[in-house]
Amino acid sequence: MSDSTLRSFRYGDELIRFRVRAHAGRTAQRIAIHVEPEGGILVDAPAQATDAAILAAVRRRAAWISRHIADSRQRMAQVLPREHVSGESLLYLGRRYQLKVVIDAEGPVTARMRGGYIAVRTAQGEPALIRSALDAWYATRAREVLAARMASLAASLKWVRTPPPLRLQPMKRQWGSCSPTGRLTLNPHLVKAPRECIDYVIVHELCHLKEHNHGPRFHRLLEVKMPGWRAVKERLDALAEQILRT
Ligand SMILES: [Zn+2]
Incomplete structure (x- = not known):
């Protein structure tokens, strides 16, 4: 068995x-596709199988693979809940910030960005409180950032006369x-992604x-409107698991 590619x-x-693992000799007679628990796709192939044959085999089962990746992502989201403790890494506009939990018996629950930190003040360190403060902070940022980008990008496109409802x-x-009626829906988690991905x-x-x-x-x-969009999309796809695991 050689290293996988x-x-x-x-x-x-x-x-x-x-990933493709090539097997020499009698162990593998045909191409076999496995979905690993974390959602990785592993293809065992006879050493003599051509790249084209492997790709064709994988493509034939694309719907099945896609469904299993989605399932394992959902499972992962459930088994790896966020802990919401100081030092946890948070994404915002493609950059990493550390969560800083400040226990403050006075005052309201707040979340704000300070330097490299996103600081949450709560009376107790309960994860649910921290979570809702963070959710509120992200929601506010998402509304502001996404609406602003949408207005600016819409203004640069001839066929968009007025920014569509968002x-x-x-x-x-x-x-x-x-939507068919021209209403745009955006995932607020996008605010965690780099600006070019947004x-x-x-x-x-x-x-x-x-x-x-x-x-x-x-x-x-x-x-025409965004040359190089494929690379940007790949960057976003690569971040999807981290961004959507919340
Ligand atoms: Zn589309």
Whole structure:
């Protein structure tokens, strides 16, 4: 058995990564696909299997793989709850900040950013209190940042006459959507992602105001308005698990 190599393929909007382990000799007669408990995809293949054959085998089972990745993400989210103690790492606009819990018997529960910290003041160190203070802080930041980016990006696109109605809705598997009537929904967790990733999601959804599907015209439009969007999307995909595990 040689070391595994990392490969990937696209399935709809998803980038699915998988590792291939080549087996010499009689151990593997055919290509076998496993989903590991943490959601990793491992492909055991006979040493003589070509890259194309492996890719074809994985693509054939793409729907099944995608479903299992989603399931294991959900399981992981349940088994690894956030602890909300000082020192915990928090993401905001793609940067890491440390959570600092300050116990303060007086005064209201507050959360604010100070230098490299996001400081939460509470009367007790109860995780639920800290959690709700953090949620409120993130929600406020998300409203401000996402609305501002949306206004600015919408103004730069000819086909958007007025910024569309914007709704923020926490979602497990989606960054945003655009309704047939032109209402945009964004995942507030996006505020944890780097600015260019936020812009990518917003430009993607604004392009849907003109092209309602993911056909070639949509992708041409996106390419013109945001050259290099694929790399940005991959950056966001790579962060998804961390960002959405809250
Ligand atoms: Zn889309």
